[in-house]
Amino acid sequence: MNDRVRWIALVCFFLCHVLMGWAQQPDCDSISPNPDRFQLKQLIIPSAMITVGSFGVENGWFNSVNHDVKDGFEDLRKDKRFRIDDYLQYLPVTANVTLAFLGAKSKHSFRERVAATATAYAAMGLMVNVTKVSVRERRPGSGARNSFPSGHTATAFMGAELVREEYGMGYGFGAYAVATSIAFLRMYNNRHWLNDVIGGAGVGILSARIGYWLLPWESRLFGWNKKKTTISVTPSYQPEDKSLGMGVFIQF
Numbered sequence: 613m614n615d616r617v618r619w620i621a622l623v624c625f626f627l628c629h630v631l632m633g634w635a636q637q638p639d640c641d642s643i644s645p646n647p648d649r650f651q652l653k654q655l656i657i658p659s660a661m662i663t664v665g666s667f668g669v670e671n672g673w674f675n676s677v678n679h680d681v682k683d684g685f686e687d688l689r690k691d692k693r694f695r696i697d698d699y700l701q702y703l704p705v706t707a708n709v710t711l712a713f714l715g716a717k718s719k720h721s722f723r724e725r726v727a728a729t730a731t732a733y734a735a736m737g738l739m740v741n742v743t744k745v746s747v748r749e750r751r752p753g754s755g756a757r758n759s760f761p762s763g764h765t766a767t768a769f770m771g772a773e774l775v776r777e778e779y780g781m782g783y784g785f786g787a788y789a790v791a792t793s794i795a796f797l798r799m800y801n802n803r804h805w806l807n808d809v810i811g812g813a814g815v816g817i818l819s820a821r822i823g824y825w826l827l828p829w830e831s832r833l834f835g836w837n838k839k840k841t842t843i844s845v846t847p848s849y850q851p852e853d854k855s856l857g858m859g860v861f862i863q864f
Contacts, residue, residue: 654821665810697798728778732820765808769791771816771820
């Protein structure tokens with residue numbers, strides 16, 4: 613198998629792994645009565661991807677795979693680059709917050725979607741930046757020591773998982789297609805190795821899960837799950853003694 617066929621097969625394997633893993637995840641409504649409840653099995657896919665990505669940082673065999681993929685993309689790219697990934701990475705995140713305004717049925721209110729997204733983004737940013745500083749893997753293009761994991765890929769896959777959890781499989785498929793395109797573009801533009809985007813995708817999916825796992829706690833903290841208080845005031849008049857009265861009904 614020559615290098616060109618080898619890198620194409622490996623990248624296709626990565627794409628199929630991500631989309632098949634996503635497709636095997638049930639909709640939130642079928643997971644449990646509370647779709648935000650932590651379940652250990654939700655860690656399987658992101659943990660596996662983070663492990664594979666981490667394994668590729670120092671492993672000699674995976675390093676050769678990384679270089680084969682890099683060389684293949686260089687043959688494909690020539691002198692053309694597409695910088696749209698710098699902006700497209702935020703599309704799934706934005707979609708999670710705004711799709712409901714376009715008619716899509718969401719599982720949470722606007723403020724809950726914002727809270728879950730903000731929490732997920734904070735978790736993702738912390739994991740990505742701490743890992744970059746700790747691992748110090750060299751980038752394929754510039755040699756800067758902040759390659760693993762890919763932050764662009766993590767952002768895109770975080771948004772894709774948020775969309776899947778919030779709006780279901782149909783919208784999730786589109787969001788994951790965008791996220792996978794970001795992963796390809798990071799390698800196409802010679803910004804990341806294959807293991808970087810695999811690890812970044814795992815970090816992104818895990819971050820989205822964290823956002824939803826912490827949402828019930830945030831709802832209690834801010835009082836979003838409290839029942840609204842209803843106050844009803846009914847005036848009355850007694851003609852016998854010409855007196856006025858008022859009844860007050862309060863429901864908590």
